Amino acid sequence: MPHQDTAIYKAMFDAVQQTFETMAFVEVAEQSEELELEIPAEASWVSILINDPVQAELRLALTHSLQSTMAADMFGIEVEEVNENQRQDIIAEILNTLAGLFMTRLLPDDQTYQLGLPEPGVGLLPEIEQDAIGWNLQIEGSPLLLVANGASLIALNK
Amino acid sequence: MKRIVIADDSATARMFIIRCLQIIGLGESEFVEAENGKEALTAAKEKPTDLLLTDLNMPVMDGQTLLKWVKASPKLMDMPVVIITSAGNPAKEQELLKIGALKVINKPVAPPILMEALAAFIDD
Numbered sequence: 001m002p003h004q005d006t007a008i009y010k011a012m013f014d015a016v017q018q019t020f021e022t023m024a025f026v027e028v029a030e031q032s033e034e035l036e037l038e039i040p041a042e043a044s045w046v047s048i049l050i051n052d053p054v055q056a057e058l059r060l061a062l063t064h065s066l067q068s069t070m071a072a073d074m075f076g077i078e079v080e081e082v083n084e085n086q087r088q089d090i091i092a093e094i095l096n097t098l099a100g101l102f103m104t105r106l107l108p109d110d111q112t113y114q115l116g117l118p119e120p121g122v123g124l125l126p127e128i129e130q131d132a133i134g135w136n137l138q139i140e141g142s143p144l145l146l147v148a149n150g151a152s153l154i155a156l157n158k
Numbered sequence: 159m160k161r162i163v164i165a166d167d168s169a170t171a172r173m174f175i176i177r178c179l180q181i182i183g184l185g186e187s188e189f190v191e192a193e194n195g196k197e198a199l200t201a202a203k204e205k206p207t208d209l210l211l212t213d214l215n216m217p218v219m220d221g222q223t224l225l226k227w228v229k230a231s232p233k234l235m236d237m238p239v240v241i242i243t244s245a246g247n248p249a250k251e252q253e254l255l256k257i258g259a260l261k262v263i264n265k266p267v268a269p270p271i272l273m274e275a276l277a278a279f280i281d282d
Binding site for chain 2: 018019022023071074075085086089090092093096097099100101103104107109110111112113114115116117
């Protein structure tokens with residue numbers, strides 16, 4: 001886990017906060033205690049590649065209940081009416097948006113960057129690599145896990 | 159009634175943009191949703207379209223290619239195109255404006271940002 005005053009940690013935390021507050025009207029907070037990075041079984045995840053100027057992968061995992069609550073609010077429907085496609089689409093669009101904000105905050109103004117398309121994760125969230133950066137956050141008590149992998153991105157953190 | 163085409167591969171993003179447009183006073187418009195640039199181009203050619211809002215990063219045809227197609231089409235070249243993207247920064251914005259984008263807005267979009275970007279369009 002990185003020290004929380006590194007540029008990467010702050011850039012991502014700010015990006016996550018702005019994305020969730022603007023899109024879903026919810027506040028994101030850091031976990032109050034240092035916890036192991038883990039995600040409950042009732043959760044799904046999505047990934048996106050950063051292709052340029054660094055090569056990295058971001059993964060976002062959220063609980064189904066949190067995804068459903070946000071989808072219901074955003075689509076103006078009841079929680080029970082939220083389907084799997086809507087849940088997946090919301091988490092994908094959130095990751096897409098926060099990935100862009102993250103890179104904008106991290107890079108100089110004249111530096112372009114290229115993102116891939118969000119892809120739904122299959123199965124359980126892969127084991128977190130030893131040199132990965134993790135953000136262990138929460139939204140109203142529900143866990144939110146973000147992981148960044150990629151040596152060239154991690155190198156910016158040093 | 160204005161006709162607005164919204165291109166984004168995410169249904170969530172399209173819905174969110176439509177909500178913002180409704181909030182800023184364009185709720186009476188006809189909203190046409192497209193999942194990629196190719197669908198948006200087809201939709202814009204079908205009927206006179208007043209505004210095209212498009213994401214950049216989409217499968218099949220991305221937003222920058224869509225913008226080039228629009229600006230190369232005598233029928234569509236005067237249609238304002240606003241890019242709403244998660245992959246924008248000042249360098250990219252300049253590139254898109256040079257190709258002919260009216261505005262470039264970074265996600266997450268919010269009503270005040272859209273209001274400012276579309277002020278001339280709303281007053282028209």
